[in-house]
Amino acid sequence: MGRYVARRLLQMVLVLFGASLILFVALFVLPGDPIGTAGGERARDPAVRAVLEKRYGLDKPLPVQYVRYVGRTLTGDFGESYRLRRPVSEVLRSRFWATAKLALAAIAFEILIGITAGLIAAVFRYSFWDVLVTLTTTMVIGIPTYVGGSILQGIFAQNFDWFPRGGQGDGGLDTLRHLVLPALTLASVDAALVARLMRGTMLEVLRADYVRTALAKGLSKRTVILKHVLRNSVIPVVTYVGIAFGGLMGGALITEVIFDWPGIGEALSTAITAQDNPIIIAVVTYGVTAFVIVNLIVDLTYAYLDPRIRLE
Amino acid sequence: MRRTPRPFRWAAVLMVPALLLAGCAGDDDNQDSAQEGTTEGAKQGGVFRIGIIEPTAIDPYNAQESEGMLVAKKLFVGLTTVDDETGELRPGVAEKWNHNDDCTQWTFNLRSGTTFSNGEPVNAEAFKRGMTRAAKQSAASDVAYHMAGIAGYAELHGTGEEGAPPAKATEFSGVTATDPNTLVMKLSAPDCEFDMKTLQPVYSPVPASAGEADNRVFNDMPIGNGPFKMKEPWKHDQSITLVRNDSYFGDKPFLDEVAITILPSQGGLEAEYKGAQAGEFDFARIPPALTPQAKAEWEPRNGFLHKLTNGINYLLVNVANPPLNKVDARKAISLAIDRDAIISGVYKGLQTKATSIVPPPFKDYHQAGVCDVCDKPDIPRAKSLAASAGLTPGTKVNLGYNTGGGHEAWMQAIQEQLQNNLGLKVELQPLPFRELLKAEAEKNASGLYRAAWSADYPSAENFLYPLLSENSLPPGDNRGRYVNKRFDELLSQARKTPEKSERVRLIKDAEKIAIGEDLALMPMWYRDQYRVYDSSKWQNVGIDFFEDPTLTKISLK
Numbered sequence: 001m002g003r004y005v006a007r008r009l010l011q012m013v014l015v016l017f018g019a020s021l022i023l024f025v026a027l028f029v030l031p032g033d034p035i036g037t038a039g040g041e042r043a044r045d046p047a048v049r050a051v052l053e054k055r056y057g058l059d060k061p062l063p064v065q066y067v068r069y070v071g072r073t074l075t076g077d078f079g080e081s082y083r084l085r086r087p088v089s090e091v092l093r094s095r096f097w098a099t100a101k102l103a104l105a106a107i108a109f110e111i112l113i114g115i116t117a118g119l120i121a122a123v124f125r126y127s128f129w130d131v132l133v134t135l136t137t138t139m140v141i142g143i144p145t146y147v148g149g150s151i152l153q154g155i156f157a158q159n160f161d162w163f164p165r166g167g168q169g170d171g172g173l174d175t176l177r178h179l180v181l182p183a184l185t186l187a188s189v190d191a192a193l194v195a196r197l198m199r200g201t202m203l204e205v206l207r208a209d210y211v212r213t214a215l216a217k218g219l220s221k222r223t224v225i226l227k228h229v230l231r232n233s234v235i236p237v238v239t240y241v242g243i244a245f246g247g248l249m250g251g252a253l254i255t256e257v258i259f260d261w262p263g264i265g266e267a268l269s270t271a272i273t274a275q276d277n278p279i280i281i282a283v284v285t286y287g288v289t290a291f292v293i294v295n296l297i298v299d300l301t302y303a304y305l306d307p308r309i310r311l312e
Numbered sequence: 313m314r315r316t317p318r319p320f321r322w323a324a325v326l327m328v329p330a331l332l333l334a335g336c337a338g339d340d341d342n343q344d345s346a347q348e349g350t351t352e353g354a355k356q357g358g359v360f361r362i363g364i365i366e367p368t369a370i371d372p373y374n375a376q377e378s379e380g381m382l383v384a385k386k387l388f389v390g391l392t393t394v395d396d397e398t399g400e401l402r403p404g405v406a407e408k409w410n411h412n413d414d415c416t417q418w419t420f421n422l423r424s425g426t427t428f429s430n431g432e433p434v435n436a437e438a439f440k441r442g443m444t445r446a447a448k449q450s451a452a453s454d455v456a457y458h459m460a461g462i463a464g465y466a467e468l469h470g471t472g473e474e475g476a477p478p479a480k481a482t483e484f485s486g487v488t489a490t491d492p493n494t495l496v497m498k499l500s501a502p503d504c505e506f507d508m509k510t511l512q513p514v515y516s517p518v519p520a521s522a523g524e525a526d527n528r529v530f531n532d533m534p535i536g537n538g539p540f541k542m543k544e545p546w547k548h549d550q551s552i553t554l555v556r557n558d559s560y561f562g563d564k565p566f567l568d569e570v571a572i573t574i575l576p577s578q579g580g581l582e583a584e585y586k587g588a589q590a591g592e593f594d595f596a597r598i599p600p601a602l603t604p605q606a607k608a609e610w611e612p613r614n615g616f617l618h619k620l621t622n623g624i625n626y627l628l629v630n631v632a633n634p635p636l637n638k639v640d641a642r643k644a645i646s647l648a649i650d651r652d653a654i655i656s657g658v659y660k661g662l663q664t665k666a667t668s669i670v671p672p673p674f675k676d677y678h679q680a681g682v683c684d685v686c687d688k689p690d691i692p693r694a695k696s697l698a699a700s701a702g703l704t705p706g707t708k709v710n711l712g713y714n715t716g717g718g719h720e721a722w723m724q725a726i727q728e729q730l731q732n733n734l735g736l737k738v739e740l741q742p743l744p745f746r747e748l749l750k751a752e753a754e755k756n757a758s759g760l761y762r763a764a765w766s767a768d769y770p771s772a773e774n775f776l777y778p779l780l781s782e783n784s785l786p787p788g789d790n791r792g793r794y795v796n797k798r799f800d801e802l803l804s805q806a807r808k809t810p811e812k813s814e815r816v817r818l819i820k821d822a823e824k825i826a827i828g829e830d831l832a833l834m835p836m837w838y839r840d841q842y843r844v845y846d847s848s849k850w851q852n853v854g855i856d857f858f859e860d861p862t863l864t865k866i867s868l869k
Contacts, residue, residue: 032746038454039368039377043749043787046472047479051452084368085452086548095549158590165590166583167573168550257578262549270577273744 005300012292017070019288020281024066027277034058034082034275056080069281079278083271088278092264096286098168099263101175102256103248105183106190110241114191115234118198122206122233123225133199137192149185149258156181166260182259186252190244194237201233235306242298249294250287354852354867359569361594362861363587365580366549371531372516373446374453381513382860383572386554387536388516389562391420391439391495392507394857399673399770401507405434405517405537405561406495415504415810420495426561428519429541436489438517443487444468446514449479451525458512458768462486463498502808504815508769539565539864549574566867588844595845595853595861600718603842604660615847619855622673623766623839624666624775627726631832632793633758635709640701642831645709645760646685647694648733649726651836658721662842666835669779669827670772673857676816677772682828686835691733698734705735710759712741714748719762726760752791761791766839770857772819777803779833780826794832799825 035052038044053059056079057068072079078088121133140148157165169178205211206229214224253265264283271279367380375384391406406420426434443462446453449470459465463486470479486498499506509515517537522530533545539562540554554570573593575583581599585606588596598606610616629636636642655663667686670677681687698704711727713719720742727738743751752761767774777784782800784790799822806818826832843861845853851869854862 032750037746037749043789045454045457046787047449047470048452048454048456048472050470050472050476051449055452084366085374091548158586161590165586165592166575257576260576260579260583262576266576266578273578275746 001303005296008296008299012289012296015292016285016289020070020285021066023281023284024062024069027275027280028062030275032275034277052082056082078282081271081276081279083274083276083279088282091279092267092282092286095262095264095267098261099252099256099265100249101179102182102186102252102261102263103245105179106186106248106252107241107245109183109187110191110194110244113187114194114241115198115237117191117195118237119202119225119230121195121199122202125203130199133195137195140188140192143188145185145189145252145254146258148188149182149255152181152185153258166258168262178259178261182252182255182261185258186248186255190241194240197240198233198237201236202229205229205232232306235302238301239298242294242301243291246291246294246298249290250283354566355869356566356867357568358566358850358866358868359571360567360850360861360863360866361571361573361592363573363575363580363584363593363596364552365577366574368454369531370546370552371525371534372442372513372518372536373451373525374455375513376455378859381858383552383554384513384516384534385538385858385860386540386570386863387534387538387542388513389536389538389560390513390515390517391422391510394511394770396856396862399675399857401511401770405439406510409507411504411506411810413810415502415506415808416499418497418499418506420497420510422493422495423561424493426537427559428517428535428537429557429559430519430521430535431559432519432521432535433492434517434537435492436495437492438519439495439515440484440487440489441520441522442516442518443514444482444484445518445522445525447484448482448525453514453525455512455514458509458514461499461501461503461506461509463500465500504807504810505769505771505773508771511769537561539563540570543569547574563864565864567863570863585844588846591846594850595843598842598844603662606842606844607662610844613847615845617843617845617853617855619841619859620664620672621766621839621841621855621859622671622770622857623764624669624671625663625762625764625836625839626666626669627834627836628752628761628763628792629832629834630752630757630759630761630792631830633756635703635707636759638701638703639830640697641703642834643685644694644698644701644703644734645730646683646831646834647690647697649729649834650689651686652688653729654722654725655837658725659837663837663840666838668823669833669835670775670819670823671838674767674770674772676812677819677823679820679823682820682823683831683835684828685831689729689733694734703734703736706737708737708739710741710757711738711761712743712748712751712759713762714745715742716744723762749791753786757791760834763833764839765789772823773803773806776819776822776826792832794826794830796825796830796832 035049035056035058036044057065069079076089080086081088081091084091117133121130124130153165156162163181164178167178169175211224211229214228215221253269255261256263256266257269264286267279268283271283364379364382367375367383368377369375369380370383370387372384372388375381389404391404391409393402393404394400395402405422405426407423409418409420411418422436428434443459445451447456447459447465447468449468456469462484464481464484465486467481468479468484470476488496490496519535521535533542539557539560541557543553543555546552551574552572554572556565556568558564581597584593584596585598585602587593607616629642631637636645651665655661655665668679668682670679672678709730711723713723723740727740730736730738741751748761751757765775765779778789780790780794780799781803782795785793802818802822806815806822809815809818827835841855841859843855849869850866852862852865852867854865856862
């Protein structure tokens, strides 16, 4: 187990280097001069541009820039945002927590809604509930985030005023209120997939011999489902949710923009348009890291949940 | 100097006379900058809520886009201000000012006894301090260039030329505080409109506690001498809160507080408008496509504002390369375009047709009709001009524009009109904004490009010089590559002319050459700005010359 973890961690480091290197090169190859305009629109004063070019080390060759970047990153210095002229770590710090909150809320919704819906659909197979779940999930999967989010916002925030239109709120309970719609938007497609996955897996497990044996032995249906079937069915779901969570931690660009949620996805969106390379590299590299770490945790949890699985 | 519809702010409320001048004949319901109620006995108090996107800076050393300037202009008052009614320069901290015969030396006499909100005195030294702080090379200020005309600027700021040594100076040699209330500025070249430049926030005074430009504490909570002050440091990406500055030397605002919510950069405009509709904001801008809808919804409750502001929407023409390098070809194109049809079809009548580059708010300089081929289409004449200029049917004409600005509809309208009326093969070239600017400046660029411009100072010269002078060729903003020595001579002469009416005549003659004779740029429409506000709660809400809400005048009903 220890060796497995060590090997996975080493792989992670390699993945990170690879990702950041590819990013660096890609950004270098893109047309346009990231510091050539002020405010992204008008030509920058050449005197100012010269100062910034030196300050950001952009006059050095690319390999030198990359090595210096990696070196500084190891000391926690992610450079300065070209657009905001503030340290990247400062710009992204509060945004990171905002995205984390959103991701956690979305996962909570996904698990709750997805597993419950899937369970009901499987247990009451072919009933009205099953049909309802199947139809709803099909529809939801087909709706793009942008549309779904705007609809939710339009109906519940503007028409009915049940939830705020956007922003993070003032902390505590108010933030929870602000979280509902964006988290639901983010969770929707995944929850639908989780429900279908859960339903399918449960149906399979319900057919297994040991379930029949347990029922024959006299255990109530409820006990069997909640104690045995659920635990076994949840494994693929855990894998799926883990991957989804890793992705969510990397920032949900569209949802954050629609709901004015100040997370790293929104920062990335702006940075891409403005060619604010330090922010782009930091956010994407962080996203890759989060994804890889979460996947590692998922794999370890997998082994814990199902002793039949051995990590080689 | 900027190209985009994010203009610099000037405080002039245009009332009825200006409406007549602008020819907004149909708009009898829309008062320019509706001001209900009077300011006499206005109620004190209230928290006014607006939304903006995150500024680059609110510290005057680098406040640059409309959002940053909105805050900086509330926190600081400089040497001069702009009169709301006439758009003319008025005293700020400077009570009076004059210049020598050839406009190379300007002397500002400051009122005494005014202070920053922390008690430090606002004197000539404070102005010199603020200007030096921003001009220093290490500050890397994107707005320091407004001071480029002052002697000693290059030594302080650097030139950015290849291999140039770093700027070593630490003092602004052209700026002298001869006594606490007298500020003298020597210019490196005559500029008889230099006083207008002092409206820029970069000319603001700063207290000694400001330190250098990279003082993060001051960057996030500037201490100024303006009508408002910061309640707390700037909460990045969240909010900026201003409160009334009771030690302000001028007319104090009625509002207790201005609560500014910071919206995401992408979709911020939509969020601002949606916020106003949801009752979250008291004042908001309107996404252009939603203007007719906003008018229908807000006008009945008197919450719809309109103002013709300092800006122009036009088609940039590359005059160096075929097919539009001949004047007759350009005139043919302009005569083949039906501006009225586009304004009523695409904009539902909510834009004002332009027949000049210098817009109506510049009352003395504006010449309606200086472009004599911009008013109504004339297809027969267009055809004959096109034929004589070699712009035959089937000729390819490039039409570039920036994506994401909602310009698709009118670009397609132009394409259709030119194809139907002159048989031209118009190729649309949509590009992201920065790529568009690059494409325009290429040596082999040709054809037409959608463009917009707003002046940095209330001077017509600030439309003509940056866009059409030989000195403004790329990397400057004269991307159409227009060069006309007579034009440049007139502008340069105007700069040296102390007498206003003479200066106005020279600038008007210059526009007659560049636009009337040469049609180097094709005016389309001016800049109409619309806003919505909560009229049930607030009065004296208007749009100031800088397109900001009139925060110093607004009061509770």
